[in-house]
Amino acid sequence: MAKTWATSGVDLHLEPTGPGVRRGLTDALREAVRTGRLAPGTRLPSSRALSADLGIARNTVAEAYADLVAEGWLTARQGSGTRVATGVPPTPSGQSGSTALPAGAAPHPRPRGHPAHDLLPGLPDLAAFPRAEWLRAARRALTTAPNEALGYGDPRGRVELRTALAGYLARARGVRTDPGRILVCAGFSHGLQILGAMLRARGATTMAVESYGLDVHWRLLSDAGLRTVPLPFDELGTNPRTLTDQAAVLLTPAHQFPMGGTLHRDRRAAVVDWARRTGGLVVEDDYDGEFRYDRQPVGALQGLDPDHVVYAGTASKSLAPGLRLAWLVLPPGLVEEAARAKGGKDTCGVLDQLTLAEFLTSGAYDRHVRAARLRYRRRRDALVAELARRAPQVRATGIAAGLHVVLRLPPGTEQATLRAASWQDLAVEGLHRYRHPDATLEPPDALVVGYGTPPDHAWSGALEALCAALPEGDATTGP
């Protein structure tokens, strides 16, 4: 039943056929955007008009639109209707390899269609990146760098950066290290790839992970040949009691992602005890250790036993992910293996490495983190206060640190809330997507809200959209 629908001079040639009408409509629309037949900015017909024209239910059209908004192909801004997103470049037909990979869409769940409001977790406020200070530091770093710094470098990374990091991590995070045991890598994902390859080369086959976490991490480990096995999770955080002969365990002890708690001290001790007994390796993902608001930062687990814990830190939250700079602090015996797993060469640009070293030693990093911490704390306070006023049925947890909170929703409302958010043109995630597929627990209905993500000028609008999307109902109970 091919139909042609014309608006603003644009033909919407759709054939919504196939196993389901909604699926067919979604695919046809996506294809039209992808190939450029629907140009960026084009306003789509209202769901009422299109459903009448195609002879299908209006709800089906609305759901197809919502799917494509969530995928980033369309945007749905209140007052201006549904439009083709401007961030998606059309892909000429015949390039089958590119077709399934629009800018960032396939391997990254983050939509690129520039929703009006973005509260997805995982990003700092990119508008607050200290561009001028960074350029000043880059000028100092490149002006004073020896020529040999521009050559093939130490696989561990530039010694200037490793030296600056060793001092900073000891001071700020209680990490016990020296520059020789630090391995600079291109973001934590790259560090995890390196550790996965290293463990696999040692014959490891399984790695314990938390019941809640990031699927991209599990997939990286799986691609490295390691099966991920989730540990139980309760009110004290991740429970290491089921650790036995796994080669390693991946944890977020300072700030569980995404639940937000701190690993209980007995659990910390138990993890280290397991590592000592079995020779297992603990990988500590300290992704946002700089941002703790209500009490002293929780020191790194690595400080308890530098011989059995790999500490992993990153500039992705404190500065920006685009720098692609992170670091592993390795037990002494693993440095060479990890450097080999990294490919035996440095992988990070020396200019950024030298600039970050300059940033750390000049005090610019501390100043930036202090200012960011204050700004994020104010946002968190505003979020908690606004929720208490307007949505008392929703409970914010995991608020003591980091750049995100978990909002507990009335039971059974997570999916509906996500749909409502999509109609507010608000990008946000539900808790269920962070559950390990083999975890035995059933996550409560909740949103994971990244309040660090929007720039300052967009923050109040995002908060407003969030409140508008939240369900009404009874206050949640239970853990």
Next chain:
Amino acid sequence: MAKTWATSGVDLHLEPTGPGVRRGLTDALREAVRTGRLAPGTRLPSSRALSADLGIARNTVAEAYADLVAEGWLTARQGSGTRVATGVPPTPSGQSGSTALPAGAAPHPRPRGHPAHDLLPGLPDLAAFPRAEWLRAARRALTTAPNEALGYGDPRGRVELRTALAGYLARARGVRTDPGRILVCAGFSHGLQILGAMLRARGATTMAVESYGLDVHWRLLSDAGLRTVPLPFDELGTNPRTLTDQAAVLLTPAHQFPMGGTLHRDRRAAVVDWARRTGGLVVEDDYDGEFRYDRQPVGALQGLDPDHVVYAGTASKSLAPGLRLAWLVLPPGLVEEAARAKGGKDTCGVLDQLTLAEFLTSGAYDRHVRAARLRYRRRRDALVAELARRAPQVRATGIAAGLHVVLRLPPGTEQATLRAASWQDLAVEGLHRYRHPDATLEPPDALVVGYGTPPDHAWSGALEALCAALPEGDATTGP
């Protein structure tokens, strides 16, 4: 037979025992430098004095010193004797992981003891890196970048850079592509890791390589689970006739590394034919395609068949390896697989990517390459002229392109020439180290001389040291 030898207040506590006295002495000296017992700059006893003191042959001491000079632990500057290199930081004992990995020594053969003269191949003149222009471009790039550029990016790399590269590669190298099929990676090694992982994930087990090449590349492929099988090599270059069911082949068609020839046009056609018949993949390593002096550049093999050839280019020779920027141009069907093998995330800092894009589009890149080509060409001409005058028994081959030449030596003199070079404090490589261990050919005695490596002020001294190290004897014959 433990002996203690003291000079300048430094104890040389050596126990030269074990399977060979030379090996024992070398190991003991290396250990003394590594642990800091012999401080950087310390002058070692003359080989005559040490041999008398230890009761071993003087030649054994001289050879042990030469080995450690070649490894970068010691330097042997004429007139000031043999000293502990200053670039090797001591490693505290107990850090066994770091011990075998002084700055750059273990995974990189490049000595870090700062020899007086460096003609190792693989590096451009780092002193000629256009620092001021790069900083200007960086300022423009970072000032105009959208905030989202600082977030998690497309796993293929920034679209600005891929767009600029697509235009440049078409114009300068005859590559047929569009931005959607380019994957930015952290140097060619990283690209090879990605391709190795991708091929392995497809079930591939072997990859054909050239009989001459870089051991680090073979090792990366081996670490990815691929056995490397060398192809025959003759006067027309690498011979693809033994290509059968290998999953892929790695070639340097424009400028064989290190032999310097161009792959014959019949061989180019045969390789593409093989790929079409079998579905095999051709990986074209175009590491220095910008630098050809005596005639038009050889177009990329990829231009013959973009569906079966992966083109790999890099900024490591045209700008600097420290940027860690290279690019793969992929057949359409492989983009998504390669992005996944890369880890599903961008791995290169966006600032350098945006700066290189700015460099390419503003014309600064072309200007820099033109100036560099002229400078390197002058060096090559000076090298060839000086050799003709002072060492007619040595024949320079592979001189039409790139940053290195192969100097054919009188038969049986390669090892002695390398020792003589070491005593001139000249870092240079012999051809034998570039032979694949399974290659059936026996390399001629030859040096591989990287004339791009020294800064301008050190070039004439390096050339002088090279001439002084070259053997006397009859002119070489044969291919």
